[in-house]
Amino acid sequence: MSRPQGVGDGGQGHKAKHTVLALAVAALNFGIAQGFFAPLENHPSLLQARLGLEAAQAQLRATQSPVSLQAQGGVSFFEVTPPPGPPTCPNPLNPQCITLPSDGRQITLGLTFTPFPFGDVSDAVNQAAIGVEQAALGLRQARTQLEAQAVEAFLRVRLAERGLEVARLGVRLAQASLEAAKLRESRGAASPSEVRQAEASLRQAALQQADAERNLTLAKQGLADLVGPSSDPPPRLIVPSEGTPPQVRQAELQLANAQVAYDRAVRGVLPVVQGSYTRNTSDNDSLTLSLNSRTLQPSLSYTNQSQGRSAPQDRIVGTLQIGLSANIAFGVLDALEAAQKQVEAARQAVEAARRSSKQQEDLLRSALQTAEQGLANAQQARSDAERSLAEARERERLGLASPLATLQAELALAQAQLNLEQAELGRTQRILDLYRFYALPLSEVNR
Known part of the structure; x- marks a missing residue:
């Protein structure tokens, strides 16, 4: 909508005031939300879910x-029979005069590089990413449940x-009724049975007051167990809009896992081409690529062995190997x-989850409408009770009604x-049901 003609700096100033006020209200709501929900960050169930997410990450x-290091070493011991012939050999080139070692050692150090995920590596990355999403969804569900x-x-x-x-007012009314019954009895207008009934009503009202006091104590303990001795009120809730329910997202993640398993099964029947090139830098050392x-993961390894190459193998400078392997069952x-x-x-599970979630969402929103209608009726009843109390007080002022009638109106x-x-x-519980249904933390929306 365009700004009306003729609106000058005064209109801009009025708009700026509204903007500042809106920002102030938003900041206040955010502070209230953080203040009320902040103690929940140390709750064991939330800590467990957060640690699970960190482990998945x-x-x-x-x-x-991108790089992994491998180290491998080994030692071999040889059982050698003594060479035939005399103890001393005048010709060292004679094979019978060569002295064999009693052991051999080999050390291999390797580096494997992953420039990009492919094949089995891509499957592992995808499965780990799915695990992160599942853990994040679990954290959101735990946070939503706690905040609700x-x-x-x-x-x-x-x-x-x-x-x-209400219980205290009931005790006051029962006490006043008992006093009125005793007064009527003293004047002969009430029977002892009416007095006994008034006394029983007073005892019942006292029991109800004691029960209400216990309920309040338990309610305060339940609140303190969650948020501690905080006096900050919760933020005013808004009805959440549509979103993706957790059961649908879980089904989608299961579909992604099944697709990864299928890709791995297909890859398992494909032939694998392997290639390597070994460069002999000395009789005892070599580099292999x-x-x-x-996986398309290039690897570079260095090998050192105590037994050096002998003739004629010592004349081989490099070796290129190409292989093909297949697993056919x-x-x-x-x-x-x-x-x-x-x-x-x-x-199909994803489609079933979507249909089931749609039905559940319709039921939850219908229940919310019913609760809103009940709230409207309760507000009207409260307004009627306020008018009735005002009328009773006016009648008492005019002497047309007793204080007992006013107390009954109160x-x-x-x-x-x-x-x-x-x-x-x-109504709030029906709104919270929607937050749980969407796994939507209240602290993220009501700011």
Whole structure:
């Protein structure tokens, strides 16, 4: 929408004020959200999920390592028979005069490079990345569950406080009713049975007050177990928009895993071409560069052996080797078919998860609409109770009603307020169900 003509600096200043106010409100809501949810960061279930994510991320980094080092060494001991002939040999070139060693040693150091993931390495990277996504999804679910529990615990404390207020008003009303019954009995207008009934009502009201006090204590303990002795209120919740439910995302990740398994099965029946070139730098040392078509990982190795090459092998400077290998089994076609069926089954599981999630989402949003209607009715009932109390006080002022009627109106208003708190809790729980359904942390949305 374009700005109306004639609006000058005053309009810009008014807009700037609204912008500053909006930013201030957003910052305040963000601070409230962080202040209320901050103690949950040290909860064991959240720490467990976070450590699982960090472990998955470390595994992914390990599979993505561009260079790996290998070291190998060995020693051999020979059992040698003494050469035939005299103890001394005048001709050292005579094979019978050559002295064989009693042992041999070999050390190999190698470097394997991964310029880009391919083949088996790509499968390992993809599986590690899927593990990271699954761990991240688990962390979001754990965070959402904890934050929803904290909000519900806070609202239960408010509900318990309101229930205690109603119970105290009930005790006051029962006490006033008992005094009125005794007064009528003294004047002969009430029977002893009515007094006994009033006394029983007072005892019942006292029991209800004690029960309300215990409920409030338990509610406060439940809230303190989650967020500690924090006095910060939770942020005002907004109804979350549509998103990808965790069960759908989990099915998609299972499909990705099945596809990786199928690609590995296909690669297992393909022939592998191997090539290597060895350069002899001395009679005891050599360098080897090798590559295979399965991973395309070039490797460079250095080998030192105590037994040097002898003639005529010592005249070989370099060796180029090319090989081809294949693993052909009778059940290879069945294995490929099984892997393909697994992929198709995982794809159907994704479709089933989407349909099931759509139905569940419709049910949750329908329940939210019902809760909102109940909240509207509770608000109207509270307004009616407020007007009834005002009318009762006016009638008492005019001498048309007794203070007992006013006290009854106060109790009715407190009960209406309790019902309103219950309706608000019910609506909030339906909203929290949607947050759990989407695995959407409250601290990320309500800022």
